[in-house]
Amino acid sequence: xxxxxxxxxxxxxxxxxxxxxxxxxxxxxxxxxxxxxxxxxxxxxxxxxxxxxxxxxxxxxxxxxxxxxxxxxxxxxxxxxxxxxxxxxxxxxxxxxxxxxxxxxxxxxxxxxxxxxxxxxxxxxxxxxxxxxxxxxxxxxxxxxxxxxxxxxxxxxxxxxxxxxxxxxxxxxxxxxxxxxxxxxxxxxxxxxxxxxxxxxxxxxxxxxxxxxxxxxxxxxxxxxxxxxxxxxxxxxxxxxxxxxxxxxxxxxxxxxxxxxxxxxxxxxxxxxxxxxxxxxxxxxxxxxxxxxxxxxxxxxxxxxxxxxxxxxxxxxxxxxxxxxxxxxxxxxxxxxxxxxxxxxxxxxxxxxxxxxxxxxxxxxxxxxxxxxxxxxxxxxxxxxxxxxxxxxxxxxxxxxxxxxxxxxxxxxxxxxxxxxxxxxxxxxxxxxxxxxxxxxxxxxxxxxxxxxxxxxxxxxxxxxx
Amino acid sequence: xxxxxxxxxxxxxxxxxxxxxxxxxxxxxxxxxxxxxxxxxxxxxxxxxxxxxxxxxxxxxxxxxxxxxxxxxxxxxxxxxxxxxxxxxxxxxxxxxxxxxxxxxxxxxxxxxxxxxxxxxxxxxxxxxxxxxxxxxxxxxxxxxxxxxxxxxxxxxxxxxxxxxxxxxxxxxxxxxxxxxxxxxxxxxxxxxxxxxxxxxxxxxxxxxxxxxxxxxxxxxxxxxxxxxxxxxxxxxxxxxxxxxxxxxxxxxxxxxxxxxxxxxxxxxxxxxxxxxxxx
Numbered sequence: 001x002x003x004x005x006x007x008x009x010x011x012x013x014x015x016x017x018x019x020x021x022x023x024x025x026x027x028x029x030x031x032x033x034x035x036x037x038x039x040x041x042x043x044x045x046x047x048x049x050x051x052x053x054x055x056x057x058x059x060x061x062x063x064x065x066x067x068x069x070x071x072x073x074x075x076x077x078x079x080x081x082x083x084x085x086x087x088x089x090x091x092x093x094x095x096x097x098x099x100x101x102x103x104x105x106x107x108x109x110x111x112x113x114x115x116x117x118x119x120x121x122x123x124x125x126x127x128x129x130x131x132x133x134x135x136x137x138x139x140x141x142x143x144x145x146x147x148x149x150x151x152x153x154x155x156x157x158x159x160x161x162x163x164x165x166x167x168x169x170x171x172x173x174x175x176x177x178x179x180x181x182x183x184x185x186x187x188x189x190x191x192x193x194x195x196x197x198x199x200x201x202x203x204x205x206x207x208x209x210x211x212x213x214x215x216x217x218x219x220x221x222x223x224x225x226x227x228x229x230x231x232x233x234x235x236x237x238x239x240x241x242x243x244x245x246x247x248x249x250x251x252x253x254x255x256x257x258x259x260x261x262x263x264x265x266x267x268x269x270x271x272x273x274x275x276x277x278x279x280x281x282x283x284x285x286x287x288x289x290x291x292x293x294x295x296x297x298x299x300x301x302x303x304x305x306x307x308x309x310x311x312x313x314x315x316x317x318x319x320x321x322x323x324x325x326x327x328x329x330x331x332x333x334x335x336x337x338x339x340x341x342x343x344x345x346x347x348x349x350x351x352x353x354x355x356x357x358x359x360x361x362x363x364x365x366x367x368x369x370x371x372x373x374x375x376x377x378x379x380x381x382x383x384x385x386x387x388x389x390x391x392x393x394x395x396x397x398x399x400x401x402x403x404x405x406x407x408x409x410x411x412x413x414x415x416x417x418x419x420x421x422x423x424x425x426x427x428x429x430x431x432x433x434x435x436x437x438x439x440x441x442x443x444x445x446x447x448x449x450x451x452x453x454x455x456x457x458x459x460x461x462x463x464x465x466x
Numbered sequence: 467x468x469x470x471x472x473x474x475x476x477x478x479x480x481x482x483x484x485x486x487x488x489x490x491x492x493x494x495x496x497x498x499x500x501x502x503x504x505x506x507x508x509x510x511x512x513x514x515x516x517x518x519x520x521x522x523x524x525x526x527x528x529x530x531x532x533x534x535x536x537x538x539x540x541x542x543x544x545x546x547x548x549x550x551x552x553x554x555x556x557x558x559x560x561x562x563x564x565x566x567x568x569x570x571x572x573x574x575x576x577x578x579x580x581x582x583x584x585x586x587x588x589x590x591x592x593x594x595x596x597x598x599x600x601x602x603x604x605x606x607x608x609x610x611x612x613x614x615x616x617x618x619x620x621x622x623x624x625x626x627x628x629x630x631x632x633x634x635x636x637x638x639x640x641x642x643x644x645x646x647x648x649x650x651x652x653x654x655x656x657x658x659x660x661x662x663x664x665x666x667x668x669x670x671x672x673x674x675x676x677x678x679x680x681x682x683x684x685x686x687x688x689x690x691x692x693x694x695x696x697x698x699x700x701x702x703x704x705x706x707x708x709x710x711x712x713x714x715x716x717x718x719x720x721x722x723x724x725x726x727x728x729x730x731x732x733x734x735x736x737x738x739x740x741x742x743x744x745x746x
Contacts, residue, residue, distance in 0.1 A: 171684050173504060173549045210551040212684050216490065236686035240698060247693055247717055249724045256687035264510060264681070270735050273510035273534055274681070275728035349720035397685040397703045 004106075006113040007036040014329040018299050021185040021267060024326060025089070030068075033120040037066035040112045043102055048114060051100035053446030054087075054154075056080045058097060058114055065117055074125045077118060082157035083150065083196045083445065085126055086179060088119030089188050091442045092320050126195050140164050141227040141459045146213045149177020150441045151232035151432030153200050154448030155455070160203035162456050167226075169211040172263065177234055179441070181263040182255070184293050186300070187323075190262070214402015227462065228427045228455045231403070231414060232448065235393040235433035241285065245343030248351040250277050254284075254294045254390035261297055279386035280304040283354060285340060287312075291390035292323040295332045298388065306332050307382075311339040311359050311372040337361070339374065343387065354384045393438045413437055421451030427462075429455055468546035472523050477605045480530040480746050481573060482539045485523045491552045492519040497560060497580040498675065498707055501526070501552025502683045505541070509548065510534055513680045513702075515577030515652075516553060524552075527576035527605070530746055533732040539746050554683050555706045558584065558650070558673065566590040567639065567646035568614070569632050569661055571597050571653020575606050577675060578652045582613055585650075591615050593646065595635045597653070601626035633660045646670055651710060655719050662710030674710035676701045678721055692718055 010026040011017075017024050028036065040062040048058045057076050064073030077084045091097075093115040098104060104111030140163045145152045148170035156166045174180050175197045180190060201207065213219055213233075222229055238253035240246050257276065260266040266276035282298040284291050287310035295306045308327070310317060313336045317324065328334075337359040344353040358378035361370035395412035407415040407424035414423055414430040421429035431447030433439055473485040491501060500515045501524065512534050518525040530536045541547075558581045566585050570578040575596050586592055593616040598604040600623055611617055618635045619627030628635065632653070639646070649672040651661040658674040665672030678690040678701050685703035692701055693714035699705065737743060 171551075172682070210549050212551070212554070215554060215684070216494065216552060218494070236684075238686070238688050240688065240691075242698065246698065247691055247714075247721065249721060253688040256681055256689045259681055259687055265508070269728065270533075270732045272508045273732065275725045275732070277724070348723075349717065397700070 003035075003039055004109040006039075006110045006116070007032045009113075009116055014331075017186065018296075018330050021300055023189050024186050027123055028116055028120040030120075033065050033117055034068060036113050036117055037062045039103065040066070041102060047100040047102060048097045048112070051097040053096065053442045054081050054449050056097075056118070061121060062112065062114070062117060065121065070121060070124055073121045077121055078125075080449075081118075081445070082154055082200060084118050085122035085192045086150070086188060086196055087442050087445065088115050088117075088122055089192075090179075090183060090440075091115055092440060094321065096442065123192075126192065141463065142167065142225075143228045143230065143455060143459075144169060144222045144226040145230045145232065146222075147171075147177060147232040147234060147432075147434075148175035148197070148207065149232055149234050149432060149444065150179065151234075151444040151448040151451075152177070152230065153197065154445040155230045155232065155431070155452045156205045157200045157203055158449060158452035159455060160200070160205045162452070164456070164459065165206075166204070167206045167208060169213055169217070169222075170207060170209050171212045171233075173209050174263065175207055175209075177232075181259045182290065182293070184258065184262055184297050186296065187293065212398060212402075214398045219403045219406075223425075223428070227459055228429065230421070230448075230451055230455060231406075231423075231428065231430040231434060232432045232444070233396050233398070233434050234444075235413070235438045236396045237394045238389070239392045239394055240389055241340065241391060243340060243342055245345060245351065248343050248345040249349050250279065250351050250385060251343060251387045251389070252277075254286075254290045254388050255393075257294055257388050258290070258297065261301070267297075267301060276301065277386055278302050281384050282306045282386045282388065283340075283382070283384045284308045284388045284390055286310065286390035286392070287317040287319055287334075288390060288392070289319050289323055291388075292319045292327050292332075294388045294390050296327055296330055298386070299330055299332065303386070307335055307384075308332055309335045309338050309340060309356065311337065312369065313337055313361065316361075316369045337372065339372065340387075341379065344381070351384060351387055353381050354387065355379055355381050393433070395437075396434065399434070411437060418447075419450060420454035421447060422454060422458075427458065429458075468548060469550040470546050471541060471543050474541075474543050477527065478603050480539070481527065481603070481605060482530075483517075483525060483527050484538075485520070485525050486547060486550060487523050488550055488552075489522045491516065491524045491550070492522055495519045495524060495553040496557035497584040498558030498577075499553035499555045500577075500683075500706060501550055501554060502680070503538070503547050503551075504549040505534065505537055505547050507548065509537075511549070511551075511681060511683065513554075513677075513683055515675065515706075517576045517579055527573060529573040530743075532729045533736040536733065536736060536740070536743060536746065540740070551683065555702060556704070558707055560584040560588050562588050563590055564647040565593065565644065567593045567595065567636065567649050569595045569597075569636065569649060569651040569653070569657075571632055571651075571657040572599065572603060573605070574653030574657070574675075575604075575610075578650065579606055579609055579613075581650055581652075582610065586613050593618065593639060593644070595620065595632045595639070597621065597632035597635070597657075599623065631660075632657060633664060636661060636664055640664070640668060649673065649710075650675075655715065655722060658710055659713075659715035659719070662713065662715070666711040672710040673707045674713060675706050676708060676713065676718065677706070678718060679724065692721075 101111030
């Protein structure tokens with residue numbers, strides 16, 4: 001094996017990137033992509049495809065790159081993935097396609113950089129003049145998609161390609177879901193999301209913004225007007241620690257903090273009207289990807305010291321390694337085995353201090369990770385003037401009241417068939433975080449793909465019966 | 467989807483009424499609900515209570531307090547708001563209660579109107595206590611006059627009605643023996659707090675429509691969280707109306723002031739560009 005390592009991806013150096021929201025990873029050049037593509041062994045039985053939740057023909061598009069036939073590569077990609085510029089950037093490939101790559105099994109050898117090459121092709125496609133998209137005649141029935149996140153966009157794109165009339169209802173004024181309000185610009189530029197949304201639009205999909213189904217329009221009305229419905233509203237409600245002092249000023253949920261910056265552009269206040277607090281000492285609670293995003297965002301807003309506080313240790317941290325490394329390079333600090341137990345405020349109700357307790361790891365819990373246990377008498381205080389809690393999401397509250405008759409599971413998420421997305425209601429399908437709880441962009445897209453197929457089959461059967 | 471201003475009217479200095487074209491909100495809005503407006507591409511999302519709905523438009527009343535509301539006030543008939551989302555929040559619990567007292571302070575008088583009308587329709591006997599700083603700030607007097615059985619007006623400076631606060635009028639009402647069976651209070655947070663304290667003492671259920679800072683207004687961020695009866699609630703999806711006797715008012719007031727400094731900066735910068743705004 002001549003090249004045991006991936007062709008490295010050029011990146012903005014840390015000192016340059018912490019003062020801006022520019023994208024950190026710069027992407028492969030044509031030469032770099034071709035060299036990387038030649039590392040692929042073109043396995044007869046490609047395991048990488050099994051690792052991809054949407055089943056992209058990975059060796060196919062990589063061969064196209066190695067032959068410099070980029071147009072074919074893009075076509076192969078888009079056959080199974082409507083949003084490759086996004087997934088190429090945000091997928092945890094190390095747990096998916098690249099985890100299965102045969103090269104990665106060889107000692108001292110890295111798997112093929114599938115994500116980077118996917119991104120390369122998708123970016124090339126976005127830069128090219130918009131090609132005329134072949135629109136399929138829409139005469140097979142109409143489908144409402146609730147939520148314009150990764151799951152909804154995938155369902156919409158796939159069904160439009162199959163010839164269905166699709167309308168997407170989105171609560172915000174922009175499409176993309178977590179891609180626009182959650183994932184920061186420096187990981188996923190918003191104009192790329194916009195272009196991918198435009199691509200879905202070019203397939204003939206209609207977008208209706210500012211609609212919270214179950215609130216602004218009754219769910220029943222949609223059921224009367226559409227032949228099928230897909231619900232992909234995400235696990236949008238934030239969890240809070242709920243410890244004393246949780247409602248002090250300058251304590252944010254990661255959702256609020258990131259929405260202010262990503263969607264409302266508070267980093268450009270007062271040019272944009274939405275403000276966000278900027279503080280010297282910021283604590284971020286939790287160590288998932290959202291936590292890394294929040295911490296790195298706080299740094300870019302001008303925080304002097306940003307500390308991530310996690311109740312387990314580095315080994316249990318759920319964040320992607322790449323994001324963790326980026327955070328370390330940007331001088332984010334980490335307090336492992338630490339749990340806040342109380343926030344302490346000043347006379348104006350602004351948070352000033354945080355009381356924490358040291359933890360030790362006990363035996364594994366149901367998640368297989370060692371359970372953190374507080375060490376008695378280990379409490380200590382740290383001074384802090386802004387806290388961002390990034391401890392996860394729960395089911396959207398609108399579900400309980402807004403979707404009468406819809407069966408939920410005991411966690412409050414939608415009870416849907418994992419293979420088809422079928423819910424207990426006829427013609428109503430669901431997928432993504434609102435079924436599984438918070439997961440990844442590509443898993444939501446995978447659920448969308450399966451649901452789109454199931455909806456297509458359902459409508460075909462219904463039209464024959466009718 | 468832009469939303470056109472069909473009618474605009476000045477109700478008081480810095481207080482404007484808009485009828486905004488929006489068939490869907492008109493169709494579904496119930497008393498107590500609100501909408502969220504973003505005026506333009508760089509704008510923030512601000513919550514406003516729905517005052518009335520016609521066949522194709524909704525009525526909102528806006529007071530100039532910061533950059534976004536000043537900018538709204540400068541918009542004219544025919545102009546369009548970029549985003550209007552609604553109806554949001556839970557509707558008021560309209561029912562027959564007997565003697566209902568509705569208490570409105572300042573621009574909070576506006577969102578009180580649809581609730582009052584619905585309560586009247588439900589056959590309640592209604593006393594309305596409306597208060598404002600000055601006579602000219604005392605809005606919607608006529609519409610309340612038409613609706614309620616007993617209208618009590620009060621101003622801080624005594625330029626109209628009695629001089630004093632709405633709480634003093636409420637105390638008088640209770641002392642007169644005509645104790646309300648239920649209270650609705652909408653206005654400045656301090657006012658709602660003190661009304662709620664009286665209600666707690668008298669053991670009267672007192673609905674207050676809370677106005678914390680909101681961003682999305684759909685339950686996905688928790689900016690609007692408030693402590694009610696010791697529990698964390700999101701005003702946008704769990705409210706905005708809560709039993710005022712159970713609200714942690716001091717916390718709410720301090721949370722409302724979180725961005726005072728930023729708000730001041732934004733307004734100053736805007737005023738510098740916009741010139742003299744005293745005509746508003």
